[in-house]
Structure formats: structure tokens, C-alpha cells
Amino acid sequence: MCGIVGAIADRDVVPVLIEGLKRLEYRGYDSAGIAVVVGDDVRRVRRTGRVAEMEAAAQAEGFHGQLGIGHTRWATHGGVTEGNAHPHTSHGVALVHNGIIENHEAQRERLAALGYVFESQTDTEVIAHLIHHHLQAGDDLLHALQRTVGELHGAYALAVVSRKEPGRMVAARMGCPLLVGLGEGENFVASDVSAIVSSTRRVIFLEEGDTVDLRRDAVQVYAADGSQVQREVHVSDVSLASLELGPYRHFMQKEIHEQPRAIADSIEALIDNGAFGPELFNDRDGAVLGDIEAVQILACGTSYYAGLTARYWIEALAGIPCAVDIASEYRYRSVVANPRQLMVTISQSGETLDTMEALKYAKSLGQERTLAICNVPESAIPRASRLVHYTRAGAEIGVASTKAFTTQLVALFTLAATLAKLRGRLPEDQQAALLEALRHLPGNVQHALNLEPQIAIWAEQFAAREHALFLGRGVHYPIALEGALKLKEISYIHAEAYPAGELKHGPLALVDADMPVVVIAPNDSLLEKVKSNIQEVRARGGQMYVFADADSRFGESEQVNVIRTPRHVGILSPIVHTIPVQLLAYHAALARGTDVDKPRNLAKSVTVE
Incomplete structure (x- = not known):
């Protein structure tokens, strides 16, 4: 959820920022923006929607610069509007923020009394004004940041630039991930290494309470008590290939x-x-x-x-x-x-x-x-x-x-x-x-993957539905829960999962010809119990979709559709039976035309409460 990337270099960093934000799209977001320091000015462009829309605006306005920050926002405080999008600014200070500031209302009242005017409903704008307030008191950018975070309660990852110090970027973290990327004559910050992997693989993972001062040719980290510290440099093994789609649609x-x-x-x-x-x-x-x-x-x-x-x-x-x-x-x-x-x-x-x-x-x-x-x-x-x-x-x-x-x-x-x-x-x-x-x-999982064409046919039928039930027993009940979650996450079909034995204790009231019921039915000690539960659904006119093992001896009928996974693999069966429910959700979402990789309202890494 939310993404940060920042760069300071001798080259134009706008392409670096935009590429980094595109690599952070998977985290979930609803707006994007960048800010660059150019001479004695901070230029900013923000858009709701996808990074591509912000990129087009930046190109149209001729954005360039050697120091800049970027952000993808997942709305918390304030709605999805351009005014609430990051970066936020205050009199030449620009910053991006992941996390939530719990005492932002008290700080907002304090700053308003000092004459600061708020243009957004976010908690983040408070931080920008606080930093400017401390700069006005005579602090440099690093000390203004350090004094500011000392006044904040909550979680944050921050990257900050100022038109008064065009050769410097500062950053801080508490409760939200932030790392530093080390380059040759250039340095970076990011919430995820994928954002900067095309520029460097040498990274420092900041610890709780750390602040960091970045110049083109130097990086200095400070612990929460203000002392200089040396953090270990790691070489990331994230590959660019792992971040590319290759032959797949999603x-x-x-x-x-x-x-x-x-x-x-x-x-x-x-x-x-x-x-x-x-x-x-x-x-x-x-x-x-x-x-x-x-x-x-x-x-x-x-x-x-x-x-x-x-x-x-x-x-x-x-x-x-x-x-x-x-x-x-x-x-x-x-x-x-x-x-x-x-x-x-x-x-x-x-x-x-x-x-x-x-x-x-x-x-x-x-x-x-x-x-x-x-x-x-x-x-x-x-x-x-x-x-x-x-x-x-x-x-x-x-x-x-x-x-x-x-x-x-x-x-x-x-x-x-x-x-x-x-x-x-x-x-x-x-x-x-x-x-x-x-x-x-791994081989058994591959056999389950080979069922994809059959599952895709089922998914076409699911795409027309608005509700579904998933049933499992014993160790496969959590897999039913996971199957229901996947279906609702990406296809937006309302789905619930129950232990199959609980069907008659309430959920059976929902079963009719319009309520598909997915049953996970491996050939284990509970198979006969599951078959009895299937009869309960069948008697109420329900349409069933059964994932059974090859040796389960399930018969198909007008109401009972069966796909047979590989032979029962014993205690590891839950792992194999996960594959069909993932494929069902994926192909149902595909048939409904939803955004499979970036479902609405959801984020990949949930770093707020």
C-alpha cells in the first residue's frame, strides 16, 4: 500500500521516478505524483488514477530535474482527489509519506494558529508544514526533519526535498518500510527494492527511528537518538525478470x-x-x-x-x-x-x-x-x-x-x-x-495447473453470478476460506466459506439454483461426510462444482460438476487443492473484466491499521 521512490543524481531523475512508480503499482494505489527541484523552485504534478496518466502530464509539462521524489497513494485520510495526492508541499518543501499520523488533528490546529493554510484533508500535509516551520526557525533540512518526527505519533516513511537545499534529500522511517539505494554518484530511497532495481542492487534497510541524509556522493544514517550509525549494505537478489510479465496476461x-x-x-x-x-x-x-x-x-x-x-x-x-x-x-x-x-x-x-x-x-x-x-x-x-x-x-x-x-x-x-x-x-x-x-x-502442483482449461470453462459460468459458497472439511476447510477470499478479491463476486458440516446450521438457507457451491473433496477420511453434505445441496436444487481427487469415485450429474485433481497426495493435499481455487478466481475475474493484478480498494502490503 502506497509507494515511495526518490533520487538524487547528475542525470535527469524523472524517468527513474516514473519507472519506479510503475514497479510499485502492484502495491495498490489510487493516485500518483512526482515533485522535482529545479533551480530555486519545486515543480509538482499529480493525478488520480494510474501512473501512466501522471506520466503523460509530466511529459506534457516538460518535467526534468536531478533531485526528485514520487509517490503512489492509497487513500486513508481524505478522498481520492488530486488535492489529496502526494507529494505535498509547504513553501518550497515537498515530501511523500507512507503511513498514518495519529496526532495530525492536534498538529493541524497548532499549525493553523501559526498561520499555515491547509489545502488537503490528509494527515501528510501536517508534516510538510511542520518541516517548513522548523526551517523558518533556523534548522537545516535534516534537523528540521528530525525535530518534526519527534513531534509525530504514528507510522511513517518519509522522503523530503527543499528548494533551499537542491543538493540534498532527507528521509525517515518508523513503522513503515523504507530503504536506501546506493549508486555511483547517485543515491535513492524507496519503499520497495523493486522501484530502484534497474539503477542499483546495493541497498540499506533503514531501522525503526532512522533518519538519513542523502547527497549525490554520500549517504549518512542517523539512529533515533541522533547519533551517526553504519547500517549494513545488502546486495538485493530481486531480478528484473521477476518483475516482468513475460508471456503471461497478468x-x-x-x-x-x-x-x-x-x-x-x-x-x-x-x-x-x-x-x-x-x-x-x-x-x-x-x-x-x-x-x-x-x-x-x-x-x-x-x-x-x-x-x-x-x-x-x-x-x-x-x-x-x-x-x-x-x-x-x-x-x-x-x-x-x-x-x-x-x-x-x-x-x-x-x-x-x-x-x-x-x-x-x-x-x-x-x-x-x-x-x-x-x-x-x-x-x-x-x-x-x-x-x-x-x-x-x-x-x-x-x-x-x-x-x-x-x-x-x-x-x-x-x-x-x-x-x-x-x-x-x-x-x-x-x-x-x-x-x-x-x-x-512440485510435480503434483504442476499436474493441478494442467487443469486450467477445464477450470476456465467453469469460470465462465461463475462470471454471471454474484454470490458463491465454498465448502471444505478438516484441513481443507482453510483452503475453502482461501478460495472464497480469492474469488471476492479479484472478481468482486461475494463468496463465503464454511466447514461442510456447518451447512445445515444456517448457510443451507442460501442455497438455490443461483448460488453455485464449490466443494473441495479430496479422497481422505472425511470424503464420505463431504458426499453427504453434497446431497444436502443437491436436494435444494444447488449447482455444485467439485474439486475431487482422481481416485475419489465421484459421479457427475446435471447438478454436480466434477474436476479431478491428481491422485490424493495425503497430508500435503491442501497445497495441491489450493491451485484449482486460485485458477477459478483468476479466470472468473478475467471473464468479468476486472483489474486482476490491482483489484479495487486493495493494497499489496498493508502498512497501516
Whole structure:
């Protein structure tokens, strides 16, 4: 959500800013803008809608400059208008901002009393006026920024330029991701490395409370206490190829089809190791994982559904009680702390604000056994966790998560098996069988992908509907939840998921010929129960779409449509059955003509509450 890019160089940075904003479009936004310092003036162009519209305006107005900032905004304070779009300015100061300032109303009253006039409804304009106020008091740009952030309550990533200091850009972060890119005679800031990867791969990940002073030939980082610090320089492994569509129509389609490779990459270390073990989670001696008595999982959205799936695995394999909470709920309830409980946070970006705050809350209660499962190295949640396990999904551009979800499931299954082994509940023959199942998993996922033409035909029928039900039982119930989420995220069809056994306790009232019912029906111990639930739908005239295993012995009829996934793959079946529901959502959205990669009102990385 929201995106920042800034550059200072000896060349025209406008193309750099616009390219960077285009690479940040996947995060979700509703307006875009850039500001450049030219001589003793700051020029700005903003537009609602897509970056391309702002780019056309910038070209028409002849924008150029060697110092500039850009932003894609996802509206929070104030509606989607050009006046609320970033960058915001104040008397020659221009800035862009990700996050939310909680005390903006008090600061607005203070600044209005000082004579400042507000042109927007945003919290961000407050920051611009505060910085100008401190400049008027005699501070330079860096110290004006540092004094300003000391007066702010909330979360922010900021990049600031001023016409009075045309050879300088300053930036700050608290609670929202921001990094510095190091070039040759030029430097950059960005909220995501993808925005600057075509210019540099050398990056510094700013830490909480950091401010940074950028010149063309120098970068200096300051800690929250104002002291100069040296932050580690990382070489990003994000490739330009991963940010390009290639032969696919949408990034979501590309990322669905990348799942066999993403899963293979994610299990590579495990297969090389030849065994489950705590070292896969950077717990070399098992000091953290070997002595736990419960697991608590915290996550949001799709990651939460991954956690729900993991609960079945952890309790079945390891015999350890497992609770799963939505992070935004956990952080606000009275929690009974257990110092021997493993706190697992799951986040694709590693910057999900509610998950990060839930982790901070857990740690404040003395729960120090923390494990982050994440797809982005050096992001905030892994840095705040004792143990880290990185999935290897690669860059995920589509807002609706696909390969990040299945690689999270692989990581969580690995955790469940590791905990089982540490508790003496995983004999050698069972460990070998689970490893062999994981080796075959990429191939099984590819077999499921081969069902795409059949699923696309179903999707044409779904496109005319406005509501749908998803049913699953046991470990496949969370996959039904994920399928419903995907369908509503990108096709805007209202969809709900239920445990199939709950159908008769209320949802059955909704079933008629106009309510399609998607059933996940693997050939497991609950298959006969699922078949009974299907009969309940059939008796009410419902139209069913069943994803069954090849060996499930399902018969088709006028009301029952069946697509057979590969043979039942046992305990890893939820991962394979994720693929069909992703494809159903994708092709339904395609048929309805929605913006698949950038669905309305949604953002990729949710860094505000």
C-alpha cells in the first residue's frame, strides 16, 4: 500500500521516478505524483488514477530535474482527489509519506494558529508544514526533519526535498518500510527494492527511528537518538525478470504458474539437509523449538488461512496445542502469556503493520520464543523475531497472494514435522515418507495447473453470478476460506466459506439454483461426510462444482460438476487443492473484466491499521 521512490543524481531523475512508480503499482494505489527541484523552485504534478496518466502530464509539462521524489497513494485520510495526492508541499518543501499520523488533528490546529493554510484533508500535509516551520526557525533540512518526527505519533516513511537545499534529500522511517539505494554518484530511497532495481542492487534497510541524509556522493544514517550509525549494505537478489510479465496476461497468472518452481526452491535446503531439524529455522541447537509446550500463530488475510491449515498439521504431527489468531484482533485483547509458547508470525512482505504490532505486544508480555515466516529478507518482522524462516517465492507482484501462500504452507508443514521430530514423534520411516512427499510436491502442483482449461470453462459460468459458497472439511476447510477470499478479491463476486458440516446450521438457507457451491473433496477420511453434505445441496436444487481427487469415485450429474485433481497426495493435499481455487478466481475475474493484478480498494502490503 502506497509507494515511495526518490533520487538524487547528475542525470535527469524523472524517468527513474516514473519507472519506479510503475514497479510499485502492484502495491495498490489510487493516485500518483512526482515533485522535482529545479533551480530555486519545486515543480509538482499529480493525478488520480494510474501512473501512466501522471506520466503523460509530466511529459506534457516538460518535467526534468536531478533531485526528485514520487509517490503512489492509497487513500486513508481524505478522498481520492488530486488535492489529496502526494507529494505535498509547504513553501518550497515537498515530501511523500507512507503511513498514518495519529496526532495530525492536534498538529493541524497548532499549525493553523501559526498561520499555515491547509489545502488537503490528509494527515501528510501536517508534516510538510511542520518541516517548513522548523526551517523558518533556523534548522537545516535534516534537523528540521528530525525535530518534526519527534513531534509525530504514528507510522511513517518519509522522503523530503527543499528548494533551499537542491543538493540534498532527507528521509525517515518508523513503522513503515523504507530503504536506501546506493549508486555511483547517485543515491535513492524507496519503499520497495523493486522501484530502484534497474539503477542499483546495493541497498540499506533503514531501522525503526532512522533518519538519513542523502547527497549525490554520500549517504549518512542517523539512529533515533541522533547519533551517526553504519547500517549494513545488502546486495538485493530481486531480478528484473521477476518483475516482468513475460508471456503471461497478468502477474497473478504468472505467479500461479511459478508455484512449482517456488515450492522447489523453498524445499531445497530441506532436501539438501535430508532431514527435518531446527537448523532450518536458524535454531542451531534447538534451544527455542525443542522446549515448547504450545504454538500461537499470528497473521492476517491469506497468511491467516495458512496458519489455520498449519494448526491441523502441528497438532496431528507434533501433538502440540496450536492457536491461530488474526493479528489485528490479538493485539487488542487480554492475552494469557505463556513463556514456553512459540509465537509464529506469518507475513509475505514482513511489514504487515497489524502483525508487527501483535508481535510487539506478545514480546511485551514476555513471550520471547518468536519465529517469523516471511518472503522478504531483512524486512521488519524477521528483524524483530528470534528465529526466521524465509520462503523462496520470489517477488510477488499481484495483489492477490498465490505463490506466497503455498510456500508459506510448505514452511509451516516443515515446522510441524520439525516439532514432531524434536518431540520424538517422527520415526525415521515416517520422516523419509514426508520428505519423499515433499520431493514430489512440485510435480503434483504442476499436474493441478494442467487443469486450467477445464477450470476456465467453469469460470465462465461463475462470471454471471454474484454470490458463491465454498465448502471444505478438516484441513481443507482453510483452503475453502482461501478460495472464497480469492474469488471476492479479484472478481468482486461475494463468496463465503464454511466447514461442510456447518451447512445445515444456517448457510443451507442460501442455497438455490443461483448460488453455485464449490466443494473441495479430496479422497481422505472425511470424503464420505463431504458426499453427504453434497446431497444436502443437491436436494435444494444447488449447482455444485467439485474439486475431487482422481481416485475419489465421484459421479457427475446435471447438478454436480466434477474436476479431478491428481491422485490424493495425503497430508500435503491442501497445497495441491489450493491451485484449482486460485485458477477459478483468476479466470472468473478475467471473464468479468476486472483489474486482476490491482483489484479495487486493495493494497499489496498493508502498512497501516
